[in-house]
Amino acid sequence: MKSETDAPVKATRVSMDIVQLLRELDGATTMEVANQLGLPRSTAYDHLRTLEKLELVVNDDGMYKVGTKFLEFGGYARKKKKIFEIGKPELQELAEDTGENANLMIEEHGRGVFLFTAEGENAVELDTHHGYRVHLQTTALGKAMMAHMDEDHVREILERHGMPAITDNTVTDEEKLFKQFNEIREQGYAVDFEERVRRMRCIAAPILDDSDRARGAVSISGPKTRMLGQRFEDEIPQKVIRAANVIEVNMNYA
Template sequence: MTERDGGGGNRIGSTETTFEIVHALQENGPSRLSEIAAELGLTESTTHRHLNTLCDLRYVSRDGELYQIGLRFVRLGRAARTRDAAYGMAKRYVRELAEETEERSQFVVEDHGIGIYLHVENGTKAVKAGFGVGRQIHLHSSSAGKSILAHYPRDRVDAIFDRWGLPALTENTITDRQQVYEELERVRDRGVAFNREEHVDGINGVSVPVKRDGSVLGALTVAGPSHRLNDERLEDELPDRLLAAANELELNVTYSSPDSSNDHMVE
């Protein structure tokens, strides 16, 4: 069994191992030491040391032989979601979109070239597709990701594709880089991005960017079954509602910034 505590280059191997253990617990739920070690290819002694440290720091809890994510992460998650006041403002619009469309609505931001779901709300007819807060997605295959990438400079888009690739998630996913560039150009021209079963089979989505000072902050999205989000609703009805929500959110973000006067706050 290979120990991985040494690390190489500018990376610290022991830190990397610690987070691999945390992610394994996140994905698998309560697990035994032997199960964690086997999944990650670690010796049980190494795994035990990391788990003991995490338990001492209260980032992992233990119940008998089972280890699980500690509740101390709740505070960290809240801090991440509220590190930018604008992120919190988006929650209201996500909720309103879900209520009005009766579908799933979300606010997605980019972090390290990956899309992160910061807010998710399900309308009364929403398909529970398992995309909750904190979900990470590839940007090229989602309408939210396209909305964000379309407003990035080409070198930044290239860097993201170089790092994460263009994996095919369904048979409709665009995996040719030139075709993705062409799709992003269309998104820039119309101000709206579409996902036609490119991320999940049977699910369509529509998204618009949310900007601050000319830069993309994130994207508002509505997604639902392809038989309900058909061409007419997907391309005509929903984009107008999303654009109106994004415009109002942008105004609130702009006029509630520290550099703006409260006299101009949009209520």
């Protein structure tokens, strides 16, 4: 797997590593940042103070946390995505119709990015907030998109990010993954059997352009006790495929 620390400007890389660490730890002191990232305490302090001055992090009595200014950047980036504006009402309808979690994902830099999520009346609380990034092969959404990418591009993504096991059911074998791609293209949707979140199942359909390349994917996820039988094998897939198709038409021809 290729290193992700080969950014041309080291200082920028360090600052972003610090922001990522603050997110993962839900806040950290200067010493904790220095120890976790192997930095001199003075270097960690200088970066944290700079980030604070730029209003990107906040200092709560020595505990640094990610600031809400990132919401401004994220909100702007999402607003500029046509797929978000078109997909949002379809996701809301899907969530209301099924009572479950409805999700919209795009691929960026080889990761799956949750662009929008909507919750039905029976939806469970998940970690898939807007902007959350995951390994593509761990979700039905990601697999639905990968099935419609160039094979070389998929292999580049796998080489760069690997195929980590998030649960016991995560697909970690490349040959098995590519075999699933054939099934996804044939049936029109992808399935996730507790591959990223235990006891949760998901069905996703790709959003394609005129060349059958994935622009994103839409899904319904819910507890495995509710994602069974006819509902899981027919009703949910049809609803997801329909929503993806509506988004496709509006994306390509509106």
